[in-house]
Amino acid sequence: MTTLDVRLRAAATQPALSTSFLRRAQRSKVLRQTLLALGDSAVLIVAALAAYMGRFGLDSLFMDAHPDVPSWLAHAIPALWIVVIAVAGGYSLPHLQTGMVEYQRITLASGITAGALGVACFLSKYDLSRGYFVLLFVIAVPALLVLRLGRRRMMKRLRTQGLFQSPVLVAGSPAHIDEVAQVLRREKWLGYQIIGAVTPADIEETACGLPVLGKVCEVVDLVRDSDVHTVIFAEGSFPDSQHFKRMAWELEEHDTQMMVVPALTDISSERLTARPVAGLPLVQVDRPQAMEASRWIKRLFDIVGSSLFLLAASPILLAVAIAIKLEDHGPIFFKQVRVGRRGEEFECFKIRSMVVDAEARKAELESQNEGNGVLFKMARDPRITRVGQFIRRFSIDEVPQFWNVLRGDMSLVGPRPALPREVAQYDRDAVRRLDVRPGLTGLWQVSGRSDLSWDETVRLDVYYVDNWSVMQDVSIMMRTAGAVLASRGAY
Structure with a gap:
């Protein structure tokens, strides 16, 4: 149209x-x-x-x-x-x-x-x-x-899956419209289907391919004609607040939901507080809870949770240890230096899932690296043993890391523990991951694990650091159980 x-x-x-x-x-x-x-x-x-x-x-x-x-x-x-x-x-x-x-x-x-x-x-x-x-x-x-x-x-x-989508219009400058469109297309589960854009600019479509249906002043006409339930206003929609207020009055008559995108991204609503001052709608951004005294709650949760899990997993660890010894007589555990909070290095424990000389053979496989960032990833890594394939599928190889959690090197939930060579390539955003303890699981784990790109992994980890809460940790732990049992994205 x-x-x-x-x-x-x-x-x-x-x-x-x-x-x-x-x-x-x-x-x-x-x-x-x-x-x-x-x-x-x-x-x-x-x-x-x-x-x-x-x-x-x-x-x-x-x-x-x-x-x-x-x-x-x-x-x-x-x-x-x-x-x-x-x-x-x-x-x-x-x-x-x-x-x-x-x-x-x-x-x-x-x-x-x-x-x-x-x-x-x-x-x-x-x-x-x-x-x-x-x-x-x-x-x-x-x-x-x-x-x-x-x-x-x-x-x-x-x-x-594309069902129960609510049609929306996005208004603003072309650049800000594209920012909103990228988020809504990535997070399809939000249920917003963008049917087009309205912008003061004289263009037919935005850089990301959204058709421009008209000017911002024509939003009400477009709402009437296209059964739009929601209009999202990004920056650049109006020259001043009076124009926006009049538009709000008109849309009220059509039971249309209005949303305004502030110049804030990847900040949870729990950190935002409206502070109206003399009619000026200020938004206060609170400090991340991960930086406050509430960290002792997280540490207590780590100690209790890791202790109970290590006790419960003891029979599984014994069975896996026997299987590894029977397969190649090599060592059961694999120690690797990782970077923790504030850049401090520590020895991270895992059950060995690869051949004994895996690190030496890595150079031969660099040309087959499927990662698009600083991570090395292969869906069919020939260095993984038969026992290793099984324990990786259900993340059993990571069980010894509960000992790292108990020692205080790691947390049950947090950013992915990084290798020193990876940290050496960090940009400014990625360094933010080092403000908290790395975790056994995190948003990266429940959002795709090895299927994620490097940039997406960093984005999720930084979001976690900025928006930590106890309830978020509980939610991630519950989602991790489902992801592990379903073997999603593990290799």
Whole structure:
């Protein structure tokens, strides 16, 4: 569709399309929120039944209501819970895409429900079964969070396959439009499909191939005609704030979501805080948590986690050690110097997965290096032994690194531990990886492992350093288990 076609269609059918679009958008929004509420309701009902059986026994389901939990109260609690979730913003669609806000709203609503129920029982002097009360919330809160996590994972998978995409327009200068387009094309799971760009520049398409559908002042007409749900405004969209404010007023009438891209990239929302000052919408960027006193929480997590895992993995290590000795009688462990936090070198332990003279034979294979950066990578490295192929597939060769974690050389989660020769080639961005301890796993591990390019590995590691949080570490550990079991990207 050319720009002229868009303008003509918008002028000819503007009223009908606007009304039809608004109705469809509203129906879609209500349907999604209703399905979410129904899912939460089902979870809460099952949790209430499970808590009832756990407190009063299975036979209690086939008898009259227990006096400590009357039937009306058993029905009222899930209903109240759903209402509180809605009021807390648990069904607000912008919160359902990324970040931790969705989970925080569910947790907040659950706490408010528990508090309100406790206060109501106290004021009315009603003796609610404490066992039922505790069981209900112990079961229901994790179940609600797991349901939301499962829904998000399912949507992420479907969107990566090109389904459930939301059409968007990107406005701004051509260079900034291309920056936004590159991110949205790379992160398909976000669900944004760019149908075109609007820019003050007189061009037909941007450098990355996006068709230019018109000027920024024509955004409203394009929204009416193309069923666009979202408009993303990058730098260079408007000459001043007054133009942007008027555009916002016009788009409000069409239920179109507006997003503004500040001059900040790869910074998590948890570090950004709006600080309006005399009508000026300032954005405060907090220091990375990895640089603050919260590091002791991460260290405690490392010590406990590595100790427990080493104990649990002892039988596996013994079996692998026997297999290696039977195969080539060589050493079981392989030690290699790696660079840790602040550039300090340490000996990194791994189970040997290659032939004994692997380092000496590496020079013969340099011409077959499949890495496009400072890393050496081969999908079919002839130096890997038969036992090595198996233990690499499931990352068993990295288990001894838990000892490095226990010693404090490494962390459970962090940037990839680098070799000294790799660090010697670091640019300014890559050096940022050395601000924290390297990790057994990290964003690079759960995002493709050996399938990633060098630049993408650095980008993910730097993002981790800048945006560390406890919840992010927990999420990465959970995703690592899935990536290892599925053997994704390991060679």
